[in-house]
Every structure is written in structure tokens, then in C-alpha cells.
Amino acid sequence: MISIKNILAPTDFSENSFPAFEFAHYLSVQCKAVLHVLHVYEPIASKKYNNQFVEQRFEKSRYLNAEEELRRFINRISPQGIQIVEAMVPGKPYEQIISYSKAKQIDLVIIASHGWTGLSHLITGNVTNRVLRYSQVPTICIKTGKVELQKNITESSGSFAEYWFG
Numbered sequence: 001m002i003s004i005k006n007i008l009a010p011t012d013f014s015e016n017s018f019p020a021f022e023f024a025h026y027l028s029v030q031c032k033a034v035l036h037v038l039h040v041y042e043p044i045a046s047k048k049y050n051n052q053f054v055e056q057r058f059e060k061s062r063y064l065n066a067e068e069e070l071r072r073f074i075n076r077i078s079p080q081g082i083q084i085v086e087a088m089v090p091g092k093p094y095e096q097i098i099s100y101s102k103a104k105q106i107d108l109v110i111i112a113s114h115g116w117t118g119l120s121h122l123i124t125g126n127v128t129n130r131v132l133r134y135s136q137v138p139t140i141c142i143k144t145g146k147v148e149l150q151k152n153i154t155e156s157s158g159s160f161a162e163y164w165f166g
Contacts, residue, residue: 002107003107004027004031004033004107004108005031005033005034005105005107006033006034006036006104006105006106006107006108007024007027007028007031007033007034007035007036007106007107007108007109007110008024008036008038008097008100008101008104008106008108008109008110008137009021009024009025009035009036009037009038009109009110009111010037010038010039010040010093010097010109010111010127010131011037011038011039011070011073011112012039012093012127013039013069013070013073014112014114016112016113016114016144017112018073018076018112019112019142019144020110020111020112020142021037021073021077021110021112022077023110023140023142024110025077025080025082027108027110028082029080029081029082032082033082033107034082034083034084034085035082035083035084035085036084036085036087036100036104036106037070037073037074037084037085037086037087038087038088038089038096038097038100039066039069039070039087039088040088040089040090040091040092040093040096040097041062041063041066041088041089041090042090042091042092042093043059043090043091044058044059044062063088066088067088070086070088071086074086085104087100093127094127094130094131094134097109097111097127097131097135098131098134098135098136101135101137102136102137106137107137107138108137108138108139108140109131109135109137109138109139109140110139110140110142111127111128111131111132111139111140111141111142112128112141112142112144113128113141113142113143113144114126114128114144128141
């Protein structure tokens with residue numbers, strides 16, 4: 001049996017990422033694992049302001065807003081006796097998710113798919129696709145709007161997999 005001690009749920013705060021976070025929380029409770037909730041924000045890379053002071057204030061404001069949003073996102077569920085680690089890092093999302101999972105010895109990544117399709121997706125790719133492709137940590141991708149956790153499940157009534165559909 002695989003021992004899961006650390007689960008990572010990256011988020012961009014969208015409604016699409018909440019089902020993956022909810023599933024990660026559920027597994028964390030079942031495995032008594034630490035749940036890491038990670039938000040990666042991209043720093044400003046422009047010379048739009050030509051003023052370092054303005055850029056630093058703008059960056060700090062973005063960080064504080066994201067920090068508040070992360071707390072709101074996490075507070076949508078109750079911790080139920082598990083440890084939740086909040087983390088925010090700057091950079092390219094897929095690179096930082098992979099880096100964080102290595103640095104924090106993550107056993108499982110649970111990430112949402114936005115379900116984007118079309119030519120632009122094929123050319124540029126997306127965060128979930130790149131995490132799935134490059135991560136050395138087992139990763140579960142939850143396709144948005146297709147998976148639902150049924151509530152009030154008794155443990156003896158069947159296997160966990162029976163309660164997910166999509």
C-alpha cells in the first residue's frame with residue numbers, strides 16, 4: 001500500500017479549480033495527509049511604469065490580494081482535523097508546481113483541468129497539461145464539471161471509485 005503523507009492542490013482560485021481542491025481535501029482526510037494549497041502568481045515583467053517604486057507597490061498589492069483570496073478559497077471547506085499549508089510563489093505556474101512538489105516531498109498532486117480545447121491549446125499548451133507531462137510525482141487531473149463527490153457515503157457500502165462519476 002502506498003503511503004500518502006503530502007498532497008498538493010495547486011489553484012488559480014477559479015471555480016474550475018475548486019472540485020480538485022475538494023477532492024484533494026477529501027483524500028487528505030482519508031489518508032491523514034498534509035494538504036498543501038499552492039497559488040503561483042506571475043510577477044510583472046514589463047517596463048510599463050519605468051518606476052521601480054511603483055512596480056514594487058503594485059507587486060506587493062497583487063501579493064496581498066492573492067494571499068487574501070487564497071484564505072477565502074481554503075475557508076470554503078472545513079479542515080476536519082488535517083493540516084493545511086498555504087503557499088504562494090512567483091513564477092511560471094507549471095514550473096513552480098513541479099518545483100514545489102519536489103522541494104516539499106509531495107506524494108500526490110491533484111490539479112484541475114479547465115477543459116480548454118482548440119488550436120490555441122494545441123499550440124501553447126496549458127498549466128495542467130505541462131504538469132501532467134513533466135511532473136515526476138503521481139498526478140490526478142480532475143476534469144471540471146464532470147466529476148462529483150457524492151456526500152454521506154458509508155465506508156462499508158463499496159469502493160471509493162464507485163462514488164466518482166463523470
